[in-house]
Amino acid sequence: MSAPRLNSYRAGPDAQGHFGIFGGRYVAETLMPLILDLEKAYDAAKKDPSFQAELDRFLEHYVGRPSPLYFAERLTDYFGGAKIYFKRDELNHTGAHKINNCMGQILLAKRMGKTRIIAETGAGQHGVATATVAARFGLPCVVYMGEIDIERQKPNAFRMKLLGAEVRAVSSGSRTLKDAMNEALRDWVANVDNTFYIIGTVAGPHPYPALVRDFQSVIGREAKAQMMKAEGRLPDALVACIGGGSNAMGLFHPFLDDPSVEMYGVEAAGLGIETGQHAASLAGGRPGVLHGNRTYLLQDDDGQIIEAHSISAGLDYPGIGPEHSWLHDVKRVNYVSATDQEALDAFQLCARQEGIIPALEPAHALAYTAKLAKKMGRDKIILMNMCGRGDKDIFAVAERLGAKL
Amino acid sequence: MSRIATRFAELKAQRRAGFVAFISAGDPDYETSLHILKGLPKAGADIIELGMPFTDPMAEGPAIQASYLRALKSGQTMAKTLAMVRAVREGDQTTPIVLMGYYNPIYSYGAAKFVREAQACGVDGLIIVDLTPEEDQELREPAVAAGLDLIRLAAPTSDEHRLKTIVSGASGFIYYVSITGPTGTKQVNPADAAVAVKRVKAATSLPVAVGFGIRNEGDAGAIAKFADAAVVGSALVAEISRFVDATGRISPGSTEAVLGLVARLANAAHQTPK
Numbered sequence: 001m002s003a004p005r006l007n008s009y010r011a012g013p014d015a016q017g018h019f020g021i022f023g024g025r026y027v028a029e030t031l032m033p034l035i036l037d038l039e040k041a042y043d044a045a046k047k048d049p050s051f052q053a054e055l056d057r058f059l060e061h062y063v064g065r066p067s068p069l070y071f072a073e074r075l076t077d078y079f080g081g082a083k084i085y086f087k088r089d090e091l092n093h094t095g096a097h098k099i100n101n102c103m104g105q106i107l108l109a110k111r112m113g114k115t116r117i118i119a120e121t122g123a124g125q126h127g128v129a130t131a132t133v134a135a136r137f138g139l140p141c142v143v144y145m146g147e148i149d150i151e152r153q154k155p156n157a158f159r160m161k162l163l164g165a166e167v168r169a170v171s172s173g174s175r176t177l178k179d180a181m182n183e184a185l186r187d188w189v190a191n192v193d194n195t196f197y198i199i200g201t202v203a204g205p206h207p208y209p210a211l212v213r214d215f216q217s218v219i220g221r222e223a224k225a226q227m228m229k230a231e232g233r234l235p236d237a238l239v240a241c242i243g244g245g246s247n248a249m250g251l252f253h254p255f256l257d258d259p260s261v262e263m264y265g266v267e268a269a270g271l272g273i274e275t276g277q278h279a280a281s282l283a284g285g286r287p288g289v290l291h292g293n294r295t296y297l298l299q300d301d302d303g304q305i306i307e308a309h310s311i312s313a314g315l316d317y318p319g320i321g322p323e324h325s326w327l328h329d330v331k332r333v334n335y336v337s338a339t340d341q342e343a344l345d346a347f348q349l350c351a352r353q354e355g356i357i358p359a360l361e362p363a364h365a366l367a368y369t370a371k372l373a374k375k376m377g378r379d380k381i382i383l384m385n386m387c388g389r390g391d392k393d394i395f396a397v398a399e400r401l402g403a404k405l
Numbered sequence: 406m407s408r409i410a411t412r413f414a415e416l417k418a419q420r421r422a423g424f425v426a427f428i429s430a431g432d433p434d435y436e437t438s439l440h441i442l443k444g445l446p447k448a449g450a451d452i453i454e455l456g457m458p459f460t461d462p463m464a465e466g467p468a469i470q471a472s473y474l475r476a477l478k479s480g481q482t483m484a485k486t487l488a489m490v491r492a493v494r495e496g497d498q499t500t501p502i503v504l505m506g507y508y509n510p511i512y513s514y515g516a517a518k519f520v521r522e523a524q525a526c527g528v529d530g531l532i533i534v535d536l537t538p539e540e541d542q543e544l545r546e547p548a549v550a551a552g553l554d555l556i557r558l559a560a561p562t563s564d565e566h567r568l569k570t571i572v573s574g575a576s577g578f579i580y581y582v583s584i585t586g587p588t589g590t591k592q593v594n595p596a597d598a599a600v601a602v603k604r605v606k607a608a609t610s611l612p613v614a615v616g617f618g619i620r621n622e623g624d625a626g627a628i629a630k631f632a633d634a635a636v637v638g639s640a641l642v643a644e645i646s647r648f649v650d651a652t653g654r655i656s657p658g659s660t661e662a663v664l665g666l667v668a669r670l671a672n673a674a675h676q677t678p679k
Contacts, residue, residue, distance in 0.1 A: 016539060029571070032560075173461065182462075290509060297509070299509065302510060303510035
C-alpha cells in the first residue's frame with residue numbers, strides 16, 4: 001500500500017453522498033424529493049433502537065442469521081497454502097446474502113408507509129429476496145428482469161412468481177441487469193406516491209450505496225466475531241466477488257480500519273479482460289455517471305455504456321458501487337478478476353471437495369482464493385464470502401458442460 | 406441578450422406562447438436528421454431541443470429510447486451532434502438551440518471542453534436530465550462562463566422548498582416536467598399543470614416551458630394558455646419512426662411528415678390567446 005493512510009476508511013459518504021469524487025445523486029428531478037425523504041427516514045430509523053431490534057429479530061428467525069463461519073479444510077489441503085474459511089451466507093433463507101438488505105429495506109418501506117415494492121434483478125437472487133420479503137409483509141411487488149437473464153435464470157424467475165411477485169421482462173437495450181435498473185427507475189418516476197424501490201446492490205443515488213452497505217455489513221460484523229472465536233485473531237485476507245459489490249462491501253466494511261487485513265474484490269473477467277467481453281468495471285472501465293451515481297463504468301470513447309459479459313448473471317453489470325470505486329482509487333482494496341472458465345472450474349471443484357455447490361458469483365471469488373491461498377503461507381488465513389448457493393445455476397452450468405438433464 | 410432571452414421577450418411582446426420542438430440528433434441518420442433540423446424554424450419551432458443520444462436514457466419513454474438507439478446505430482456521436490448545430494447556425498442566427506440529454510457523454514467528453522465547443526458551434530443552452538442542482542456545479546460553472554444557460558427542471562413532486570433550490574442559480578428558462586413518468590408515457594393534465602406553473606412562476610421570473618406529456622394539438626393549445634412555451638418530443642420522434650422499418654431502412658417522406666406535424670402543433674400553440 002503506497003497511498004497515504006487515512007485515519008478512517010469507514011467515514012464515507014459525506015453529507016451529499018460522495019465517496020471522494022464517486023457516488024452522489026444523479027437522478028431525474030422528479031425523484032429528488034423521494035430520495036431526500038428516504039435519506040431522512042433512514043437516518044431516523046438508524047437512530048431508533050426499535051427499528052434495529054425488529055430487523056435483528058427477522059434476521060435471526062426468518063433469514064437464519066448468524067450464518068456460520070466454516071473452515072474449508074479439504075480445499076485448504078487441496079490448495080496447500082493459507083487456511084480458507086467461508087462465511088456461509090449461501091445458507092440464508094432464499095440462498096444468498098441479498099435478503100439481508102431486503103429485510104432492512106422492507107422494514108424501512110413499512111415505516112415510510114409505502115404500499116408497493118419494485119426491484120431490479122440480474123441473477124434473480126435479489127428479485128427472489130425482494131419477492132420473499134414483499135410476500136412476508138403482504139405488499140404487492142414488481143420485479144424487472146432482463147429477457148436474457150430470465151432465460152439464464154429460469155428457476156429464479158419462476159420462484160418470484162410463486163412468491164406472488166410480478167416479473168416484468170425487460171426487452172430494451174442489452175436486456176440484462178442495467179436495463180432492468182433503467183426500467184425500475186422509470187417505474188419509480190411513474191409511481192412516486194406509493195412505491196418503494198428496493199435496490200439490490202451498493203449503487204444508485206445516495207443514500208442507497210450507504211444504506212445497502214449498512215444492511216449488508218452484518219456479514220462482516222458476524223465474521224469478525226466468529227473469526228476471533230475460531231482463531232483468536234483477524235484474518236489476513238478477505239475475498240469476495242463483485243458485480244455491483246454488495247456482498248463484498250458487507251464483508252469488507254467492518255474490517256476497513258484493520259490495517260493487517262488485506263482485501264480482494266473479484267470482478268468478472270468473462271472471456272478475458274483483453275477480449276473486451278467482461279464485466280470488470282474497475283479493470284476495464286473509467287469514471288462516469290449512470291443509475292444515479294458517479295462510478296467506474298464500462299463505456300466507449302463517446303461515453304456510451306458498453307454491455308458487460310459474464311457467465312454469471314449476477315456480475316453482468318457495466319458499473320460497480322461508488323464506494324468500491326473510491327476504495328480502488330485510495331488503494332485500500334485490491335481489485336482483481338476471474339474469468340468465466342476459472343469460475344466454472346472453481347464451481348465444480350468446490351462441489352466435489354467441500355460438498356457445497358456455490359453460486360457462479362462466489363465461484364469467481366473462490367477462483368481467486370485458490371491463487372491467493374497458494375501464494376500465502378499455511379500460517380495465514382483467508383476469509384471468503386460464500387455469498388450464494390448454486391441451485392439457480394445448475395441448468396446454465398449443465399448446458400455449458402454439455403450435460404443433458 | 407442571449408438568443409433564448411431574446412426569443413422569450415419576442416413571444417411575450419407578441420402575447421403568445423412559444424413552441425419547442427425536440428428531435429434526437431442523428432435520428433434516423435445524420436443527413437435526414439439535419440434536414441429536419443434545418444426545417445424546424447420555418448415550420449414554426451420557436452426553440453429547438455436537440456437530444457444527445459445515450460444508451461441508457463432512464464427518464465425517457467419507449468419513443469425517445471428507440472430514437473436514441475436508431476441514432477447511435479447509424480453512427481451518431483457527440484462530435485457529430487455539435488457539427489449538426491454548426492451546420493444549422495450557418496443559415497439561422499436567431500433560433501435558440503438547446504441540447505438535451507444525460508451527463509455521462511458530456512463528462513466523458515470533458516465538461517469544460519464540451520461547453521466551449523458547444524458555444525462555438527452556436528448552442529445556447531443545456532438540459533441535462535440526470536444532473537440535479539446538487540450535482541450540476543461542475544457543468545454549470547464552465548457553462549455560465551461560456552455564456553450557455555444550464556436549464557433546470559421542475560417536477561410535479563417539487564414542493565416549495567425544492568423549487569427554491571431549483572430556481573436558485575437557474576438561467577434561460579425552467580423546464581416543467583408535466584407528468585410523473587418517463588417522456589411521452591402519460592398525457593398532460595392541463596389543469597394540474599396550470600397550478601404547477603403558477604407555483605414555479607411565483608418562485609422565479611424566468612420563463613417556464615412545459616413538456617413530457619404533450620401529445621397533440623389540443624394539449625399544445627391548452628398548455629399555451631398559461632405556459633411560456635410547450636415542448637413536444639415523443640410525438641415527433643414517433644413520427645420519424647413510422648418511416649424506419651425493422652431492419653433500420655429509411656423510406657422517403659419523414660422530413661415532410663415531421664415538419665408538417667411541427668407546423669400543426671406550433672400553430673395550435675401560437676393561435677391560443679394568452
